[in-house]
Amino acid sequence: MPRAVVVGAGIGGLTAALALRQTGWDVSVYERAPELREVGAGLSLWANAVRVLRRLGVGDAVEAASAPLRVSELRSRRGRLLIRADYGDLERRLGVPNVGVHRADLQAILADAVGREHIHFGMTCVRYLPDEKGATALFAEGDEVRGQILVGADGIKSLVRNQLLGPEPPRYAGYTAWRGVGRVDRPEVPVGLTALATGRGSQAGLLPIGGGRTYWFASANVPPGGAAGPGGHKAELLARFRDWWPPIPAVIEATDEAAVVRNDILDRPPVRKWTDGRVALLGDAAHPTTPNLGQGACQAIESAWVLARCLAEAETPEAGLKAYAQARFDRTARVTDESWRLGKVLAWESPLKCWLRDRLFGLLGGLTVRRTEGLIGAEV
Numbered sequence: 001m002p003r004a005v006v007v008g009a010g011i012g013g014l015t016a017a018l019a020l021r022q023t024g025w026d027v028s029v030y031e032r033a034p035e036l037r038e039v040g041a042g043l044s045l046w047a048n049a050v051r052v053l054r055r056l057g058v059g060d061a062v063e064a065a066s067a068p069l070r071v072s073e074l075r076s077r078r079g080r081l082l083i084r085a086d087y088g089d090l091e092r093r094l095g096v097p098n099v100g101v102h103r104a105d106l107q108a109i110l111a112d113a114v115g116r117e118h119i120h121f122g123m124t125c126v127r128y129l130p131d132e133k134g135a136t137a138l139f140a141e142g143d144e145v146r147g148q149i150l151v152g153a154d155g156i157k158s159l160v161r162n163q164l165l166g167p168e169p170p171r172y173a174g175y176t177a178w179r180g181v182g183r184v185d186r187p188e189v190p191v192g193l194t195a196l197a198t199g200r201g202s203q204a205g206l207l208p209i210g211g212g213r214t215y216w217f218a219s220a221n222v223p224p225g226g227a228a229g230p231g232g233h234k235a236e237l238l239a240r241f242r243d244w245w246p247p248i249p250a251v252i253e254a255t256d257e258a259a260v261v262r263n264d265i266l267d268r269p270p271v272r273k274w275t276d277g278r279v280a281l282l283g284d285a286a287h288p289t290t291p292n293l294g295q296g297a298c299q300a301i302e303s304a305w306v307l308a309r310c311l312a313e314a315e316t317p318e319a320g321l322k323a324y325a326q327a328r329f330d331r332t333a334r335v336t337d338e339s340w341r342l343g344k345v346l347a348w349e350s351p352l353k354c355w356l357r358d359r360l361f362g363l364l365g366g367l368t369v370r371r372t373e374g375l376i377g378a379e380v
C-alpha cells in the first residue's frame with residue numbers, strides 16, 4: 001500500500017487523510033499541537049462542503065452535530081434588513097443542507113473517521129526532503145518520516161509552503177476578527193438563522209452550531225498584532241458593538257471571556273504552484289482566503305476530495321498531484337479574490353460609502369444571493 005504523509009491535522013489535513021485512506025493510501029498525519037484543541041469556535045459549512053463530507057461517509061455524523069442554516073440575513077448595524085435569502089429552497093434543490101458546526105466537533109468526527117492511531121501529535125515538521133519516488137518529512141523532535149507523497153496541510157503560515165515557494169508573509173486584510181460561542185434567546189434569532197450586520201469599518205454576525213449554541217464573530221479595522229486591553233476582549237467588544245442589532249451584544253455578553261479568540265485576518269494572493277514533485281499543498285497552505293464568504297474550510301474539504309480523486313485517476317503520483325493543483329486553482333482563486341473584495345467593501349468607513357453600500361445591497365440583493373448559490377451549488 002503506498003504511504004502518504006500529511007502535515008497538519010486541521011480540517012484540510014484530516015479530510016485529505018480520510019479521502020486518501022478511502023482510495024487505498026496508508027496515511028499518517030503529523031500535527032505540531034499536543035492534541036486537537038477547541039480553538040476557532042464555529043464554522044459555516046456550505047452545501048458544497050457537506051456534499052463532499054457525505055461522499056466521505058461522515059455526512060450523517062456532521063449533520064447530527066451541527067445546525068441547519070435555513071435563512072441568511074444581511075442587516076445594517078442597527079438592524080435594518082438589507083437582504084434576506086431563504087436557503088431552504090436551495091437545500092431542496094441541491095438535496096444538501098448548509099450547516100453551522102463547532103470546529104472542534106467537526107475535527108473530532110474527521111479524526112475518528114481517519115482513525116486516531118494514524119494521527120501523531122506533538123510533531124513539528126521543520127523541512128521536507130524530496131526524492132525521485134517520494135518525500136521525507138523532518139521533525140523538530142528528531143523523527144524522519146518518508147512517504148510516496150507528502151501533503152502540506154499546515155495552515156496559512158505553512159512551513160511546507162515556505163520551502164516550496166520561498167518565504168513570503170501573508171497579507172493583512174486590514175481588519176481583525178473576534179470569535180466566540182454563546183447562547184442567545186431572542187425573537188430576532190429564529191431557528192436556522194445566520195445573520196451579518198455591517199457598520200462603518202466593522203461587521204458582526206452569528207449562526208447556530210447545534211446543541212443550542214450560537215457562534216458569533218465580529219471584526220474591526222485595527223492595526224495588526226493587537227491584543228486584549230486591560231478589561232479583556234468582551235469589554236472592548238461590548239464598547240464597540242453595544243448599540244448594534246441587539247442579538248450581537250447579547251450573544252457577546254453571554255460568552256465566556258476565556259473562550260473569545262482574536263485573530264488578524266490574513267490571506268495570500270492566489271499562486272498556481274502548489275506542488276514540487278511528490279509534495280503538494282492543501283487547504284490554507286495552498287489557497288488561504290479571508291472569511292467573508294465562509295469558504296476557507298469548505299474549499300479545503302473540496303481540495304481534499306479532488307486530491308484523492310486525481311491521484312486515483314493518474315498514472316503516477318506526480319501527475320496526480322499536478323492534475324489536482326490544476327483542477328483546483330480557478331475555483332479557489334475566485335473564492336480568495338471575491339472574498340478579499342467583499343471584505344474591503346464591508347470594511348468601508350466613510351459614512352457616504354457605507355450608506356451607498358447598504359442601499360446597493362438592498363437593490364442588488366437577489367444578484368448577490370444568486371452568486372453565492374452558484375458557488376455553493378457547483379459540483380467538484
Ligand SMILES: Cc1cc2nc3c(=O)[nH]c(=O)nc-3n(C[C@H](O)[C@H](O)[C@H](O)COP(=O)(O)OP(=O)(O)OC[C@H]3O[C@@H](n4cnc5c(N)ncnc54)[C@H](O)[C@@H]3O)c2cc1C
Nearest residue numbers: 008010011012032044125154155283284291294296297298
Ligand atoms: C475568523 C475566521 C472565520 C472563519 N470562518 C469560516 C467559515 O465559517 N467557514 C469556512 O469554511 N471557513 C472559515 N474560516 C477559514 C477556515 O478556518 C480555514 O480555511 C481552515 O481552517 C483551514 O484549514 P487547514 O486545515 O488548511 O488549516 P488549519 O486549520 O490552520 O490547520 C493547520 C494545522 O497544521 C498544524 N501545523 C502548522 N504547522 C505545522 C508544522 N510545521 N508541523 C506540523 N503541524 C503543523 C497546525 O497546528 C494546524 O492544526 C474562517 C477563518 C477565520 C480566521
